[in-house]
Amino acid sequence: VKQNPGEAEFHQAVKEVLDSLRLVIDANEEKYRKMALLERLVEPERVISFRIPWVDDNGQVQVNKGYRVQFNSAIGPYKGGLRLHPSVNQGILKFLGFEQVFKNSLTGLPIGGGKGGSNFDPKGKSDREVMAFCQSFMTELYKYIGADQDVPAGDIGVGAREIGYMYGQYKRLTGLYEGVLTGKGLTYGGSLARTQATGYGLVYIVDEMLKHNGNELAGKTVVVSGSGNVAIYATEKAQQLGAKVVALSDSNGYIYDKDGIKLDIVKDIKEVRRGRIKEYVDAVPTAAYTEGKGIWSIPCDIALPCATQNELNLDDAKALKANGCFAVAEGANMPSTREATDFFQENGMMFMPGKAANAGGVATSALEMSQNSLRLSWSFEEVDEKLHGIMVGIYAKAADAAERYGVKGNYVAGANIAGFEKVVEAMMAQGVV
Ligand code: NDP
Numbered sequence: 001v002k003q004n005p006g007e008a009e010f011h012q013a014v015k016e017v018l019d020s021l022r023l024v025i026d027a028n029e030e031k032y033r034k035m036a037l038l039e040r041l042v043e044p045e046r047v048i049s050f051r052i053p054w055v056d057d058n059g060q061v062q063v064n065k066g067y068r069v070q071f072n073s074a075i076g077p078y079k080g081g082l083r084l085h086p087s088v089n090q091g092i093l094k095f096l097g098f099e100q101v102f103k104n105s106l107t108g109l110p111i112g113g114g115k116g117g118s119n120f121d122p123k124g125k126s127d128r129e130v131m132a133f134c135q136s137f138m139t140e141l142y143k144y145i146g147a148d149q150d151v152p153a154g155d156i157g158v159g160a161r162e163i164g165y166m167y168g169q170y171k172r173l174t175g176l177y178e179g180v181l182t183g184k185g186l187t188y189g190g191s192l193a194r195t196q197a198t199g200y201g202l203v204y205i206v207d208e209m210l211k212h213n214g215n216e217l218a219g220k221t222v223v224v225s226g227s228g229n230v231a232i233y234a235t236e237k238a239q240q241l242g243a244k245v246v247a248l249s250d251s252n253g254y255i256y257d258k259d260g261i262k263l264d265i266v267k268d269i270k271e272v273r274r275g276r277i278k279e280y281v282d283a284v285p286t287a288a289y290t291e292g293k294g295i296w297s298i299p300c301d302i303a304l305p306c307a308t309q310n311e312l313n314l315d316d317a318k319a320l321k322a323n324g325c326f327a328v329a330e331g332a333n334m335p336s337t338r339e340a341t342d343f344f345q346e347n348g349m350m351f352m353p354g355k356a357a358n359a360g361g362v363a364t365s366a367l368e369m370s371q372n373s374l375r376l377s378w379s380f381e382e383v384d385e386k387l388h389g390i391m392v393g394i395y396a397k398a399a400d401a402a403e404r405y406g407v408k409g410n411y412v413a414g415a416n417i418a419g420f421e422k423v424v425e426a427m428m429a430q431g432v433v
Helices: 008-020 022-027 028-035 035-040 090-108 127-144 158-176 193-210 229-240 263-272 277-283 313-322 338-346 357-374 380-404 412-427
Strands: 046-055 063-072 078-084 113-119 150-153 221-224 243-251 253-256 288-291 303-304 327-329 351-352
Touching: 008 028, 008 338, 008 412, 022 035, 022 150, 022 351, 022 412, 028 035, 028 158, 035 090, 035 338, 035 412, 046 090, 046 127, 046 277, 063 090, 063 338, 078 090, 078 158, 078 193, 078 303, 078 357, 090 158, 090 357, 113 150, 127 158, 127 357, 150 313, 150 351, 193 229, 193 303, 193 351, 193 380, 221 229, 229 263, 229 303, 243 277, 253 277, 263 303, 263 338, 277 288, 303 380, 351 412, 357 380
Parallel strands: 078 113, 078 150, 221 243, 221 303, 303 327, 327 351
Antiparallel strands: 046 063, 063 113, 243 253, 253 288
């Protein structure tokens, strides 16, 4: 805490991970101590921070802060998204980069961990302003990234449009047509099924978890928070597998549709018109919109938080349990507070942490990297099938590690242990670096 002041989210993530690794750490204490393994693990290999000047539509120069946290490259090039949101700061990106190291390891693919972004707020900006910002951002970032070095992707506020502008600028600056970013458009090296991957992957692992616990997704009522990329495709796959999704939200409020969310309307609002979730009730008058927080008070069997960090606290967890919810899986990164996570686990609810549950996005990004290297494009079905296999594999690894350490069903410990084991072995093998 003293060495990294003011980085509350980073402290929270490190504590949570190290606590759940206690059994492994205790068993290997001497070895880890001598190699300063944990000290190296919690210190990013590099944090780059820079100025992003750009000109707005009024001719006014604006300045934002930009970052790339290159956390750990023991098992592959740094890989992780770029977030554009006013809340972005170094501590949040370090928390996300740290988590990414374990998540990427868990996918079984050769990718290290990183994260980046800026406190730029894309909301209300014109296309030209977004382009000006993205070009300025890349004009500094391109020095530190590359297809075999560091491969950023999208995250909150960074979708296909922003990736396109950044890719164009990278190519212009370097002259390289390479897989340096993922989440690219389909006409310039993107992968089919990448857009859907995080949401679909989340539901695949939920389905797997339910099956292993004598249950199934079909017929269940689901609440999904957020209404961005992850939320939309989690809703789509949950519906395809026979569940009923009754709620979605954004940072202003939430909608409740007892008959089940009509996703084509949501896609039109969010993906075509870039509007707000409350516009849903204009199209579906039988649905209700409520301003503010409160989505977790809606009764459901399964809760899928897919908006942002710390959006689900202890009171929310209690409300979910009281209303009969028995399974929670995190589409977002660390959406549940530590108290909420503990509550789920102490009260017999199934809980799949984001590190495992939302890894389908980065896994499919790694598949995009493979296609770029091969100069090939796989079909939607091919990528989706690989994604499904990867999510089933992640479930197996997390469940197995939990069982090996005598905490069966504790997927938080299981995911952390399984992700940790591979990274640590690679770090040990590569010596003091
Ligand atoms: P989007 O920007 O597409 O959507 C984010 C959604 O969350 C929006 O509905 C947004 O509402 C809402 N939201 C953001 N901040 C807040 C807040 N402070 N309070 C309440 N709601 C908020 O992002 P994604 O769907 O891509 O990402 C969502 C989460 O999933 C993030 O935690 C991200 O790190 C994680 N994730 C995403 C992956 C991906 O492939 N996209 C991969 C793995 C994890 P509003 O419009 O009002 O801001």
